[in-house]
Amino acid sequence: MSGMIMLVWNVLLLFADALSHEDFDACKNSPCQNGGVCIRNKGDYTCQCSNSSQNGRLYGGPNCTVILQGCERHQCQNGGTCSPFLRSSQHRYSCNCPEGYTGTRCEISTTFSFEKSGFLHIETALEDTLVLLNITLSFRTVQKTATLLHCEVDEYVLKLQLQNGRLRHSMQWGNNNQSDLVDLFQDVADGHWHMVQVFLYKSVLGLDLRDPLCTAKTCHKEALVEMDLGSGSGQSSFTLIQSVYIGGTGNGQVNPDSYFLGCMRDVYIQSRPVVLELKVRAEQFGVTLGCRESDGCEDNPCKNRGKCIGLGWKKHKCECHRPYEGSVCSEEHIAAQFGNEDVESYAIFYVDDDPMDTFTISMFIRTRRLNGLLLVFSNSTSRYLHVWLDGGKVKVQVNHFEILQGHDRVNDGHFHLVSVHVAQGMLTLLHSARTQALMASQGLTVRSGDMVHVGGLEDRKASLAFRGYFKGCIQDLRLNFNHLQFYPISTPLASYRLKTIVQVTQGCTGDNYCKMKPCLNGGVCYSMWDDFTCSCPPNTAGWRCEKLKWCELSPCPVNAGCLTHAQGFDCVTNVTFREGNPIILFRGNGKIRRPLHSVSLTFRTRSHDATLLHASRENDFITVFLKDGQLVLELQSGTNFSLCVQSHRVVVNDGRWHSAILSMNNPSALTSRWSMVLDERRDQASISYNSSGDLGFLREDTDIILGGWELNTGANLDGCLGSVEVGGLVLPFYAETELNMPRPQEEKFLRTSGMQNLGCWSFDICNPNPCHNGGQCEDLFDLFKCRCPADWHGQICEVRTDACSSNPCLHGACVIVSEGYECVCESGYIGQHCENKEDVCVGHKCHNGGTCLRGIKQYACLCPRNTTGALCQERMAEMPWYIDRFPSPRLPVSICGNDKWTYSCFNGGNCSMFEDKCDCLPGFTGQWCELELDECASGPCLNGGYCRNLINKFQCVCEISFAGERCQIDISDFYLYSFLLMWQNIFQLLSYLILRMDDEPEIEWNAANDE
Structure with a gap:
């Protein structure tokens, strides 16, 4: 029985134990914190911590209670995201890389670009023969047709291609031309990134586009293919090599246009990334790291x-x-050169379309010629449009009527774009897109079958009517968008047919003008386009070095000036004539051909009457002379009458330099009136009344005399001559033998006789000095002038000057002294000429900060507190404490005077009937009552009593032991009396303090002139 009971208890215990295990829940108490999720596990649990931030932090650990700190100092690069975690209680982190990067720290770029004909070749061994291909990549391109991948495995060829912007994955086996393929219908050649996977697994050929908008139906395709690589688990006794070309098919690629042009990133072959930086065993051509957007x-x-x-x-x-x-x-565009080596050239084009009535003709032209025919448009009946150059400007004419002309020149040797635009009945001429001119052009239309002549016409006479054939270059000639090509280029262009081309050469080289050796005098010729330039030696000038710079060769004597002209040079200087000195003779060299119709000369003299130039031959003569100081021309040539021109009212014998030009008014006439221009004042020219011929009689066998009248007499000119020219030819003061080299000009005058005094000099009239009393002599050419000291005048400073005669003193008396004069000024005025009013306060001597008060002829000082005296120089004793220091003003001030001046009466003084005086109240005195009588001046207070000066009286303030009106009573021995006197004094003091006493600063006037 007991055994049965034990058995029952065991069964009950086992059943209870089973129930307890079945009912136990480890997650019941929510052990996972901070958003962690609890997962039961056979009576235990596991926390799956949240990847989301909790109050700004991430948590880990068994119960998600540990704050993860691995990302606090992370090293993720290129935008990689850090993810912290715990491993064996150690804080760690990992990096989640963005697209285009890989590596533990996202430090490796997986992006690369393919340039023209670029590709990447990689060979790998296949580990699983069932998977012949498994490649994932992202790409971007705008190329519609290209090869992205080309893979060879055994006898199989797999390709990923773009066909019209769509993806196609194909497989071909052996020599079989047929291939298996899958393709998609999305257009991926749009420049955006697209991700794609291609694979061949067992017998399935697949293509997968992984775009955000894709679905399995639209972006995923598969196909079954036949393969013969054995069967089983994928392991084989032999190794297959996979050869992958990325971006192309290798160097033997048949079609170069199928190379991939674009970027790829995140390429994975058999799940392994393709990274250029890792230096994998690969060939790369035209591949660069990164992708430039x-x-x-x-x-x-x-x-x-x-x-x-x-x-x-x-x-x-x-x-x-x-x-x-x-x-x-x-x-x-090939330029066409017209008129090369000055041949006549032209070209003709057919118009084979119908531009209608709106069209534009345009072309580049380059020329240096002023004139030439550019374009002529014609139909079967007439020439209806002409474009030509006239004077370097473009002209346009429609139907032989109105002519339109541009305002800019185009013949500068540079290319200019010239356009003629016809639209809406208006014709516009343009240069480089700038409008030059426009006009109406109704009915102007270009039709199919019309002809365009360029550079000229077949008919030479018709071309000459429009300024002849064009010489220069024409380039890029167009009618609307159709070209008129003289020499076609390789780029296909819409062009009109060229019918004829005559003597038009290819290119725009220009003619070689240097072959004609245009540069003279050793100049070096350099070719420019259709022109030349000369590099001249140092002593030449001009466009063709035709002008010699003779003066740079120093042909003249040291003191002479050199003048260069086209034919040669002349040496010029001044020459001096004195009465009795020899005259100078000149003659033409017999080769002068130019007309002589002028005489020009410069001169300087003080002679009243003198001959400057004279020449005569038979009845013809010319004389240029001075008469009464005026210049006169007398001339007779080719007529029986002489003419005379005189410089009326102009005296030229003042010792200064003067120039004169004597010339025919009408040089082309047989006879003409003559004019005289002095000192270049053409508006004051003198003109002869009669007419005469030119100076042709001076060309040869005629003596030209300077400085006198006759050959056998001395000069009567006292003065100087400068340059003298006849008909523009210089009369040289130097003989040919006196020059460093002969003058090369053919036409010239020669000096035949006469001893010249070179330079211009006057008599030494200042030696000895004619000026007296320290005067300085000034040489004025044969005349002197004395500059006298201030106290002398006269022609030679012989007369003493009365310095006071000009009344130099404005407000004072003039006194002559040895140095000149001196001004004694009136009262109230100062200055060298008594020109300034005197300010009596200037330099005043008021001490201790005293203020200067201006008066008439004198000043006074307004003294500050505790000072006195005329100049405030005396210090006053400090007043006792019981004396009022700031009394109010006691007496008023009166302002007196008239409209010219005013004065003040102080201390209650009144204006007086007498000028600048005041009527003063008792106790005050002075001119303006400015002085208060000091009743304390006599010291009336005894025994140390303080005297208080009052108006017209005084008051004594006694010491404690004295009393009385003058402090004369000694009360020190009488106590009661002293007590009474003390109260008396206190009463007196209080009475005094009540009084209103004036304690203003004392004013004492002082005459400034008395100091």
């Missing part, structure tokens, strides 16, 4: 200032400036 304009592909327009990622097009064409504006 820019269009094709970043590298400025357009040449010759072409404008690049971006068309998306890595795509662009070039808008070319004329005259350039091509995909990158690298090809220039």
Whole structure:
């Protein structure tokens, strides 16, 4: 029985134990904190901690109570996200890399770019033969057709390609031209990133596009293929090599255009990343790390200032400036040269479309010629449009009517874009897109079948009517958008047909003008386009070095000046004539051919009557002379009458230099009136009444005399002559033998006789000095002038000057002294000439800060407190404490005077009937009552009593032991009396303090002139 009971108890205990284990819940008490999730595990639990931040922190540990600190100093790069965790109670972290990066710290880039013909080649051994291909990658491109992957395994070739922007995955086996493929219909050549996976697993060929908008139906395709690689688990006794080309098919690629152009990232082959930085065993060509997100304009592909327009990622097009064409504006239109070596050339084009009545003709032209025919448009009946050059400017004529002309020249040897635009009945002429002129052009239309003549016409006479054939270059000639090509370029262009081309050469080289050796005198010729320039030696000048710079060769004597002209040079100087000295003779050299119709000369003299120039031959003569100091011309040539020209009212014998030009008014006439211009004052020219011929009789066998009248007499000119010219030819003061080299000019005058005194000099009239009393002599050419001291005058400073005769003293008396004069000024005025009013306060002597008060002829000092005296120089004793220091003013001030001047009466004084005096109250005195009588001056207070000066009286303030009106009573021995006197004094003091006493500063006037 007991055994049965034990058995029952055991069964009950086992059942109870089972129930207890079944009912126990370890997560019942929520052991996981901070958002952790509790997971039961056979009577235990595990906490799965939250990946979300809890109050800004992440937690870990068994119950998610440990703050994770692994990310506090993490080293995740390139935007990688840090994830902290605990491992064996150690704080750790891991990096979650963004797309395009890998590595424990996201430090490795998986992005690379494919340039032109670039690819990446990788060979790996397959570990599982059942999976021949498993590649995942992301790419971006705008290329519509390209090879992304090319994989070779045994005899199988697998490709991932773009066809018209769509993905295609294909497989080909052996030499079988047929292939299995799968493709998608999404356009992925849009420049955005796309992720794709291709695989071949067992017999399934798959393509998977993983875009955000994709679904399994739209972006996932599979196909069953036949394979013969054995069967089983995928393990084989041999190793298969997988050869993968990324971005192309290798160096032997048949179609270069199928290379991939774009970027890839996160390429995984058999789940292994392809990273260039890891230097895996791979070949790479034209592959660079990273992916530049820019269009094709970043590298400025357009040449010759072409404008690049971006068309998306890595795509662009070039808008070319004329005259350039091509995909990158690298090809220039070939210029056509007309008139090479001055031959007549032209070209003819057919118009084979119908531009109608709105069209533009444009071209570049380059020329240095002023004239030439550019374009002629004609139809079967007439020539209806002409464009030509006239004077370097473009002209346009429609139907032989109105002519339109531009205002800018185009013949400077540079290219100019010239356009003629016809629209809406108006014709506009433009240079480089700037409007030059416009006019109406009704009915002007270009039709199919019309012809365009360029550079000239077949008919030479018709070309000459429009200034002849064109010489220069024409480039990029267009009618609207159709070209008229003289020599076609490789870029395909819409062009009109060229019918005829005559003597038009290719290029724009210009003629070689230097072959004609145009430079003279050793100049070196340098070719410019259709022109030349000469580099001249140092002693030559001019366009062709035709002008010799003779003066740089120092042909003249030291003291002479050199004048260069086209034919040679002349040496010029001044020459001096004195009465009795020899005259100078000149003659022409017999080779003078030019007309002589002028005489010019410069001179300086003080002679009243003298001959400057004279020449005569038979009845013809010329004389230039002075009469009464005026210049006169007498001339007779080719007539029986002589003419006379005189410088009326102009005296020229003043010792100064003067110039004169004597010339025919009408040089082309047989006879003409003559004019005289002095000192270049053409508005004051003198003109003869009669007419005469030119000076042709002076060309040869005629003596020209300077300085006198006759050959056998001395000079009567006292003075100097400068340059003298006849018909522009110099009369030389030097003989040919006196020059360093002969003058090369053919036409010239020669000096035949006469001894010249070179230079211009006067008599030494200042030696000895004619001026007396210290005067300085000034040489005025044969005349002197004395500059006298201040107290002398006269022609030679012989007369003493009365310095006071000019009344130099304005407000004073003039007194003559040895140094000149001196002014004694009136009262109230100062200065060298008594010109300034005197300020009596200037330099005043008021001491201790006293203020200067201006008066008439004198000043007074307004003294500050505790000072007195005329100049405030005396200090006053400090007043006792019981004396009022700041009394109010007692008496008023009166202002007196008239409209000219005023004065003040102080201390209650009144204005007086007498000028500048005041009537004063008792106790005050002075001119303006400014002085108060000092009743304390006699010291009336005894026994140390303080005297208080009052108006017209005084008051004594006694010491404690004295009393009385003058402090004369000694009360020190009488106590009661002293007590009474003390109260008396206190009463007196209080009475005094009540009184209103004036304690203003004392004013004492002082005559400034008395000091």
